[in-house]
Amino acid sequence: MSIIPLYFAIPLITAFAIPLLGKISKTLVWIVATVVSFVLFILALYGIALTQETSMIVYRMGNWPPPLGIVMAFDSFSAFMVLVISIIVFSGCFFSLRYIGHFTGQWKFYTLYMLITAGMMGIAITGDLFNMFVFLEIAAISSYCLVAFGVDAEELEASFKYMVMGEIGGLTFLLAIALLYAKTSTLNLADISNTISSIGMTPFFWTILGMLLFAFSIKAALVPFHTWLPDAHPAAPAPVSSLLSGIFIKVLGIYTTARIVFNIFGLNRANAPVFFNILIGIGLLSIAWAGLSALNQKDYKRLLGYSTVSQIGYIMVGFGIGNYYGVAGAIFYILAHALGKGLLFLTSGSVVHRTGTRDLDKLAGLGEAMSTTAWSYRFGALSLIGLPPLVGFFAKLFIVLGAIKAGLLWLAIIAIGLSVLTLSYLLKIENSVFMKKGKMADIKKAPFSMRIAMVFLVILVLLTGLGFQTLMDFLIGPAANALLRGVEYAQLVFGSFSLNF
Amino acid sequence: MTIFVFCIALFLIGLYAIVTKRNLIKIIIGFALIEYSVNLLFALIGFRRGALAPIITKVHSAHNFVDPIPQALVLTAIVIALGTTAVMLAIALRIYERYKTFDIAKIKKLKG
Amino acid sequence: MNEIYYLILLPIAGGLLGLLINRLRSEFNFLGFFLTLFFSVRFFIASQTKILSFNLISFAGINFRFYVDNLTGLIILFNGIFAFLIWLYSLKAVSKNPRERFYYVYIALTLAGANGVVLSGNLIFLLIFWNFLVFSLYGLLLVGKKDSTFAARKALTIIGVSDFVMLLGIVMLFVRLGNVDFPLQHRLIFTQGWYVVSYILIAVGALAKLGTMPLHTWIPESARVVPASTLAFIPGSLDKLLGFYLLFRISYSIFDISKFGGLQVLLMIIGAVTIVFMSVMALLQKEAQRLLAFSTVSQAGYMVLGLGTGMPIAIAGALFHMLNNTIYKSVLFLGAGAVEYRTKTSELDNLGGLGVKMPLTFFSFLIAGLAISGVPPLNGFYSKWMIYQGIIGLADRFPLWFVFLICAMFGSILTLAYNLKLVHSIFLGRRPDNLDKVREARFEMVTPSFILALACIVFGIFAQAVPLKYLVAPVIRFDVSKLGFWVPGLATILIIVGVLIGLLVYLFGTAWRPRRSRVFIGGEILETDEASITGPNFYSSLHNLDLLEKTYQFGEGGAFDFYNYLIGIAGGLAIVFKDVINRILTTIYEGIGRMVRVLGTFISLLHTGELYNYVGWIFLGGIIILLILVF
Amino acid sequence: MIGFDFFVDRFGIFLTLLFGFIGLMSFIYALVTIKEKGHRLEYYLMLLLLVGSGIGIALTYNLLLMFIFWEISTFAIWRAVAYYRGDQELAAGNLTFILNFAAATIMLLGILMVYLDNGTFNIFEIRAINDTAAIFILIGVLTKSVTMPLHIWLAPAYRAVPAAIGGCLAGIGENLGVIVFMRLFVTGTFFSPPFFNTVAWIAVASSIVAGGVALRSDNLRNLLAFSTISQLGFILLAFAVGGTFGIVGGMLYILAHALAKSGLFYGVGVVEDSTGSDNLKNLSCLLRVSPALAVAMAFLAGSIVGFFPMIGFFSKLSVIVGAVQQSTASGVGAIIAAVFTLLYNTRFYHELFFGDECRSAKIKFKRPSYTGVTVVFILALISLLCGIFFYKPMSYLLAGGV
């Protein structure tokens, strides 16, 4: 029995069951959700182990061979994404126990939480274009609702704006699927890949690609498509912010882009330099623009939101570089940013939980009162900044290595120089929340469950940093190779041994 | 081909509504229009001249059907559209309650 | 050859032990100084017969070695003697100073450093001890009146700077030659520009030690504030010994200056200028120690002048002058110190008529004063005479030789002038009433000066027999017979006869019955006090001489003060560095920071919160993507 | 790319001992001066990190590992600078961290270029470093080992940092740059005379200018900061000119400067604690406060200036020998810088311990802590002993093989 469908089936079942369980007990719901996300984590690890043996596991839904049925194409990159998703989901879920205690309608939260998990898992492992769209919509709609979960004015506003922009992207994606279907008459990614190589790089090809890039850029919140993110991510409850910033936009925007660009459309720097330069350009613009905006923020979470936009730029730059190091760096960065930004949003959650405000001018002196939170923040921030030996450093390292290797020294200089912006804005929070002297009377430590969740991520940040060599060998490298295989993907999907039994 | 272009026109009208209209309901209507246009385009793509709807009435009849796949996809898309519209409306409703207006230009607490 | 170590370590040990065990300080100090003196004598004797050198350690191409020849022995001997005498003198003279404890340590360290300098046979090794002396000098100068700190700072600065300059010179030499042991088998002739440069740089260090212009200014500065013994020890004797030693070493053991006229002239100019200007300055001082300080600087000019000539006789004269100078200048300083010790003042205006009260001091002071003025048959005259001869000997090489001669002689005259003033002001003239109870200075203080004063006489009268033969001649091999027509023995007798006659005339003429007459000005009877010309004002009229007046004003205003120039230039540069360069750099960084913030604010303003605005951005992105990819 | 890539040579042992000792002194000094209950432990953590990263840099041969330690030290310095958490301290911490980090990123670029050119991070296997990479790495080095155009962070950092860790900062943190420079450029096989000449001139210019600024500084910590900049110019000059004397001189200079500057820093800390001021204009005649401190500080300042019984003399001598071996002009520059050193040190020392107002004697002070003075004294003593027995460390280093 293959475990591949379980990745999305388990959270789906949980989501469907939670409304029933929710009537019984609130804590039970949390326990179920946490256990499920932990099971997912274990499964994800198992999935990594699976992909070490075969480079591609094709799972045929309903036993229909591709391109007839929907297949799940589970390769190293998917496995990697699944792992990252499960990590963030788990920590967020654990964190939620006390945090969501503030909110009404808790079981709805966990339902949506599981749904968004299922959606992301689905995107990460599916091998079918339309299926991808469906999962994307599941995840997206859940996220819209989660953003507005507090139903305060700002949250609703943020959610609405997010939804408008997100749906523009989603519908553009759908339109592109329609056109692509009209041309290729198939929806299976591998099949599309086969077909499209016979089309050649016609204007049609580029139009479709442009539309997809447009759609995914909105989802990934790259400048100038980013404007929803600084509204939406801070508005959501902290674990959700952590999830959204940590992994959501990467699955919806980055993973999809990478998968389609590399594996389906078979582009690489050699045959489509312009396209890759666009990626780099958008990436750099994101880094700089959002970084500068973040400098000017006075809201804990909003600053982090801008930071996310800025960091996504690095990932895009990494993919835009397009060689092994660049892509590996980008993938590494996905992990690094997921852990780091997830952690940062969790710290924002515990700060908000205890103080009730996110205004940087009002917060002060929490460094001693909430030392676990403060140190978690530091680890997360330093990882994002790229301070060795934390994971963010190695991610950045490979991106820069790739840039230099590709002969793009200017890019390396700019990209790495802009990390100073990251440092500047993250220091702003560190200073005004944790280090500045001030009177925040009677602040207690963050609740135990929150601290556990944060420490979990801190440990991961440290471990992944220290063990980066292992990660490169077993996780990142294979994932990068999976992408860099290009259109070989199609042969693997059609020809590889499938693990159905 | 012209008929496809019409769909695109509908798409652009929907976008137009989103970008120029300041009323939330109009924006949602714009989305609905876009969804229609895309669904329609899908359905039109799968059409074959002179073919029948893909429903087998006799076991061994001639298989001259229109493409069933776009229909299946559109079915899904319609439902998704319904879901998004419902959520959007719910948000709009709550926004109206909070802001007492549908004017998007006045709903800008979040900026900077 | 363990004595070499003793020479350096004994004073240090004595001093430090004295410092640590305060109760037994004097004993330890005595042991230290005395043993050093003892070994110095032994060493001197030993050095007369053999030249020796050996390596202490050597690495990185530097030999840390000792080198001992006659000159070494001579200087070591004098070091030991003076240190011992000064220590003896200080026992009472410094006893009331709060920092007395440290004073002896510094004396001891200075002795050790000085011995080290002289013993070392390698310029870099020498430099180490040389540097050490800066530290001890600084400490010694701090032991004084409360504002001696400024003088100490000034001395430290000047000596330190010149040390750095010297270090550079030595390093240049070291790098070029790969070896700075001396003496070199083949002395360096100034064939390359580098040699000249490094010679000058090293000479700066030596001249600073000697205290010639323009590096002298810390001496008069400190003269006001430190005990006389310090002055006698450092600028008066040891500095002269060491400075001359080094200058001699580089001029004749490493380089051969006599082969390069330019440098000779340079040295001579420095010497001549120092003699004249400093004598004038001394002439116009109103305070005993300060006057003596200028005087000591002025005397240094003779040594430089003598060395600069390159004539063996003048070099020997310079060496002799150095020895003489240390002797009589010590006497003068000690005498002035003794006076101050008793009277609590050293302002010449407040002194007078102490000759009766302090006869021994007066005697030694007078002898020394005459000696320094070059009055035959005292030693000062003899050495100066040798120098003059050297200058005259240059006649065939330098057309302007007579200028130096005139300077030297003029300086000599001035020296006599200010010494008369000094002697008159302190010991003769009218005694202020408050000094009636002054007694002779203590035994410990009188003894050294008395011994040295005797030495003055001995060195003068038996110049050829004792000092030149045993001290100078072994070092500089010159022909004593070339000393010319001066025969000291005969001259002495003649002079003694002349003086006796003069005294008789004086005694029988006016001495017992001073002629008194009323003084009228404009018909009014003037009180005697106002009419009498006090010592300090002997040469007040000189102020009215235009040239001297200007010189003096310049001098007092610090125009010749190297320190002021240094501080001024450095301060000016510092202003430029801090308020221009650093400010500009800071501004650039701040500007970048501000620019980033402004940019951030601007971008933030663009996020208006309006949905259509944002959607418009999305379209902008779409336009770009479409334009680039599709069109 | 990375592993347990450490090796031990004489330089490494030398630096390890030095850093360990400086760290120990800091620890002792901190026992009495760091009193904040809340984040007191953080200080010790940062101390450990700083010492550890210093030792790491001294002992590793892997460039990447070196960079990791480098950044750890940056982090530790940042935390240390911002330790007191006032607004100024935070601003200083920000500046420190941002500038150092920015430079480090550029340095990372250089390291990666080296890696791509040579295919290894092992500094022994590096065969060539192209000029761009060298310049990039140099920028990092110059910032960490504050050299003039990139020095801007040091003065605020010194003003902000607790004296206890300030000594460590001066003794360990700022040496890291020059150590990397030595490891990578000097003892490697890379050689490009124009590059080294440029570095030498930058070092000399920085040293002179910083010396001038120090001469004009009234704030004690500012003065120490610019003094540090000036002294690091010497060290950098030493390594830039290379050769036996250059390298050994540089190492000795690191020793001398670390001992002396950390001692001075603790001394200034003691002065601040007992008088509550760190401005020369408000301070004078502190001899009365603590004669022992005055003596110790005299030794330390003398070591900085380079007077004999202190080790500073030999380091300066070696550096100048090395410099003159390469070009006399840089030696002259170094001497000018040394003159500035002399001037500001005498000024600082005099105005602090004697000064004009000594007569009026109006200073208020509380008795300085014995521990603080003892630490300063120990450092002074070590400086002195090293100077007297200079041939021990010097021959040890010489035998290290250059």
Next chain:
Amino acid sequence: MKGMSLIVKTITNIMIGFIFLYGVYIILHGHLTPGGGFAGGVIVAGVFVLRYLAFGGSKAGEKKSSITASVFESVGALLFVIIALLGLLIAGVFFFNFLPKGTPLYLLSAGIIPFCNIAIGIKVGAGLFSIFLALAAFKYIMED
């Protein structure tokens, strides 16, 4: 919300059964004729909507029906997933059509498809009614 006029109520009463029946038909014949679980489910939801619009509802009733709808929705969704999982359990393939295909063109054919339709019908009917209730009927659904 109050109900509508008597005419509406009466006609609704009559029509409601037929419409419901039609919805069920659409669901059950989804694999044979146009329509299917979704269309049928919407029609079924329409029945409830119509009934609600015509007769209005009390607050308690609204709450009760919303809870019921929620339960039914979950059950429907679970049913659907369980069918899919049964495929996994029985044949090792997710969504495997494990049932016999039956006779083509007859009601009992096409394996799991009719059952899926039923599940979807339940889910959609309940779900859409929930949406309607939430948006139209309740002012707000009070929590807890």
Next chain:
Amino acid sequence: MIELYLFLIFMLVAAIIATEIKDLLAAVISLGAVGFSVAIMFILVQAPDLAIVQIVVEVLTIVIFVAVILKTTHIDETIAEKFSGTQVLATVLYAVFAILFFIAMVRAMNDIPPFGQATMRVAGQYIRLGLPRAGGANLVADVILDFRALDTLGEATVLFTSVIGVVALMRKIGRRQK
């Protein structure tokens, strides 16, 4: 197939009315007109399943729309207001984008098979295998519930999501008061 074009033109007109009209109810009704036209067009292109679904969904959509509008306001008071600067800019950008997009689309449409001549590469397989292998006579049902059942699960999940979402969003208060 002229009627398709007629309907399309009708739809365009109705769409423009829906966007521009001041009364929101009227706008929703116009939207309904578009939706029903779409349903009719589905029938015309031989997609009865879609037509049924479209009709029922349209009804429900309009009901929901009306319900919302009735609860709030049915006057679009912003319609007559002047454009602000940013809005003008957005509109201009939109116009440029629209033109470019339109041109791009027209060019892309040239590349896909013309209307009425679908390729049906994979679909042909479905038609061939649908009845024998899946068993459903309604091929669309076969596709959505067997061949592409996962899509349908997803679709159901989307609906489930939006239901939960709407229910969650309609909570009166989001946070408990402390």
